[in-house]
Amino acid sequence: MKYFFAIYMTAFLFTTTVFSQGKMITHKIEKGETINQIAQKYKVTPFDIYQLNPDAQRGLVPNGTLLIPNKSTAKILTQQPKESAQPQTHEVVAKETLYGIEKKYGVSDQELKKANPSIEKDGLQIGQILVIPSKNSSKTTTAIQEKVVYHDVLAKETKYSIAKQYGITIEELEKRNPEIVANLPIGYKLLIKGNAPKAVKAIEQVESKKEILKTNTLKTSAAIDYADYEVKPKETLYSLSKMFGLSQEELVALNPQLKDGVEIGMVLKVPSKALVTTNVKKEYASLSKKISEGNRKRMVLLLPFNVSKIEEDTVNSTTERLKKDKFLNMTLDFYSGALMAIDSAKVLGLPVDVEIYDSQETKNSSNVAAIVRDNKLELADAVVGPFYQSNAETTAQLLSATNVPVISPLSKDIGNPYANLFQTIPTVEVVRNTVFDYMRANKGNIIAVVDRKKESVIKYIQQYQKDVRFVAFKENGSVSAESLKSMLVKDRMNYVVMETGNTGMVKATIAAMVSSMAMYQVQLVILEPNETLDTDEINFSNLTKLKLMYPSVTRDNQSPEALVFKNKYRKLNNISSSDFATRGFDVTFDTLLRLSQDKSFEETANAIGTVQVDNKFEYYKKEDGGYTNKGVFVLYYDTDLIIKEAK
Structure with a gap:
């Protein structure tokens, strides 16, 4: 009973201040009903219902009662800004975007962000109360054409990350750029906002890294906080740049001392957000030796x-x-x-x-x-x-x-x-990265034999493991043993990453490696389970000679x-x-x-x-x-x- 009393009191207080000129409709909740169904029934939005019934966001209770604004009430809500200079407010609910809120209230992106400066820094937060500029104050600005915003796609970026960066949905991004529905090419110039002609073609290379920094709002100096990072043993300029999501040139620009080389103990200036997500190894500990004698906890x-x-x-x-x-x-x-x-x-x-x-x-x-x-x-x-x-x-x-x-x-x-x-x-990317990080930590020479059919693996290595060299194929598509052997180096472990299900290619790669063992250190590596290696055609003793290595989420302990x-x-x-x-x-x-x-x-x-x-x-x-x-x-x-x- 207290639950419904709280709902009615909240609704009553809200009604007297905003909906004093209208009437309410009550709705008895039936089992299985959703907010969207109820909103459609009364021709209002879910947001309108949540405004009057904030507890409904936790879930609907069968036989409970909701207050629903009628059509005239909704009109009063939308017309009030014209009658008063007082700004309207909006509580952010789950899955809302800046674009959707701007469209709902007819305000521009610039106006909304000017009225709510925290959006630029923290983005939208569920439950956040936004100030909506009144239409009186925005008459002069709404007539101005919205600024056109483009974004050049960088390596590792996804539709989700780009949409989140600009406060829009993936659907909105694809609607403005229908060419990216199937895939998202690196270097593609996306139209984010504005009504400029969309005669935008994919480009093979981004013109300059400085230009990228200008278009990527996550990396502008005005929006980034920096932190200190101390260089650990075995870390290189390449591994550090990869760790912090920067190019080597960008890392050197932030830390000019790197021009003379990387030294253990060197303190670097890096983006603080990148520092949070680095691959710095955590301390591994046995938690059973550190039991707290404090309050009891509750696990579900x-x-x-x-x-x-x-x-x-x-x-x-x-x-x-x-x-x-x-x-x-x-x-x-x-x-x-x-x-x-x-x-x-x-x-x-x-x-x-x-x-x-x-x-x-x-x-x-x-x-x-x-x-x-x-x-x-x-x-x-x-x-x-x-x-x-x-x-x-x-x-x-x-x-x-x-x-x-x-x-x-x-x-x-x-x-x-x-x-x-x-x-x-x-994730698959984390699993793959782990074995590459291991090989680099051991200062290995990494080469790859990848079947042309394994397009996703080729793309992954080209984008994220750029120092890895690919073994050439012969005209008939078979592995060139000469090409493989020519890439081997002495005094270092040579890791050969093999990704193919072709039996002939597997046998040729293994044969070339085994014949090189007298002069070179070699180890065979796979990124995921390979059924071909379990067949009778593959000599298992050769796999143990080459100490077949692979990443795994689990182990046989x-x-x-x-x-x-x-x-x-x-x-x-x-x-x-x-x-x-x-x-x-x-x-x-x-x-x-x-x-x-x-x-x-x-x-x-x-x-x-x-x-x-x-x-x-x-x-x-x-x-x-x-x-x-x-x-x-x-x-x-x-x-x-x-x-x-x-x-």
């Missing part, structure tokens, strides 16, 4: 058991469903590992209480909003789950006001950035501690632990340990990396929001046929 698991679907299934028995439903089996495996983690936490005396809820999720729906509302998850210290990326993002959004960490346990999608969302699965887990799991479940079971243990136990420290989950994520049974957790804050995991193993086959971690 949101797992998709989908019990209601099982109960409603009149065709299949539970046993039959378990045989067919792979998603259910994956969930139960993860759950079994999580239960072992909770049991281990009890043995260690970790001060954390755990709650488990059925998220009832599919790829496009879940019960998350109701769980958050009914169980006050905004007071939790961390939430693990849901499984699907879209549902994890919804959870993060619902809990963003209290900054509750939401740990996404299984999704590989990059998704939308939320400050409180932690992705535990490293045979340490005494790992064997204790595996043996205990087998004893409890009469089956060996699957990858999902081990991941359920690792993600849950890592979260429990981080919550048991005298710091918050976010503070431990910023400071400490951990290694559990088969997974690493090395969180880094992303520049556009949220956290990514850069915990990746570099593994290799040793001559004793055992897979080991490269150190």
Whole structure:
């Protein structure tokens, strides 16, 4: 009852100040209704409903009541600025953009930013109150043609990052530049704002790096804060420029002392945002040795058991469903590992209480909003789950006001950035970068044999690993052994990155490397699993001779501690632990340990990396929001046929 009383009081106070001349309509919420459906029914916007019912942003309660402005009320709201010089205000809701707000109120980008200077520095924030300039004060400026803004596409940029940079949506960006719907070429001149003719063609090279800096608002000197960075051993001008997202020329321009070379201990001036996302290795620690004796923490698991679907299934028995439903089996495996983690936490005396809820999720729906509302998850210290990326993002959004960490346990999608969302699965780019960083740290000579069909790999190396040289092919498309051998150097490890599924190309590359071992140090590297290497046509002994190396999110851990887990799991479940079971243990136990420290989950994520049974957790804050995991193993086959971690 207090909930509805608060809604009515808020609505009443708002009505007396803004809608005093109109009447309200009440709407009884039916089960399954959404804000968009209700808004369409009454021909108002979701924003209008949220203004009168702010608590509705947390989710709709069946049989609850909403206040709806009628058409005349809406007119009063839009006409008021003409009658008064007092500025109108707007509360930013999720997924709104500058462009959408400007269009809604008929103001220009310049006017809105002038009235709200914080937008330039911090961008839009959910819940932020914006001052909307009155139309009286904007009559002279709205007649002026909007300034045309272009943006030259740089390496590593995406449609999402560019759209976010200028406060527009991807759809708006593609509408202004229909040529980029299929792909986004480097150097393409995008029309961001204004009505200039769009006779813009893709260019092969950007005219000058100085011009890039002028068009890229993220890199203008007026908008950038700088921080100091101390050069570590084995770092080079190339690795530093890559680390901070700058060209070598830009880094030298900021730090003229680099003209004389890079020295250990040298203090560099770098963009502070770049410093947040660098690959500087975190301290790895065993958190079980630092248990806090403070207040108890609360952790929540949101797992998709989908019990209601099982109960409603009149065709299949539970046993039959378990045989067919792979998603259910994956969930139960993860759950079994999580239960072992909770049991281990009890043995260690970790001060954390755990709650488990059925998220009832599919790829496009879940019960998350109701769980958050009914169980006050905004007071939790961390939430693990849901499984699907879209549902994890919804959870993060619902809990963003209290900054509750939401740990996404299984999704590989990059998704939308939320400050409180932690992705535990490293991205493909992070996995690839890890092995290249390892090879450079060991001062290796890196060459690549890449099948012409592997366009994405070729593009990745050309854009992000520019010092890597490609082995030439013969006219018939086969590998040139002479070209490969001519690129090898003495007194350094020669890493040969091989990306092809062609058996002939694989055999030729391996043969050329094996025949070079008498004179050169060589090691074979792959970036992702290669089924061709598992066939009978490939001599496995040659792979061990070349110490085949590859990056991996997981490892096959045979340490005494790992064997204790595996043996205990087998004893409890009469089956060996699957990858999902081990991941359920690792993600849950890592979260429990981080919550048991005298710091918050976010503070431990910023400071400490951990290694559990088969997974690493090395969180880094992303520049556009949220956290990514850069915990990746570099593994290799040793001559004793055992897979080991490269150190």
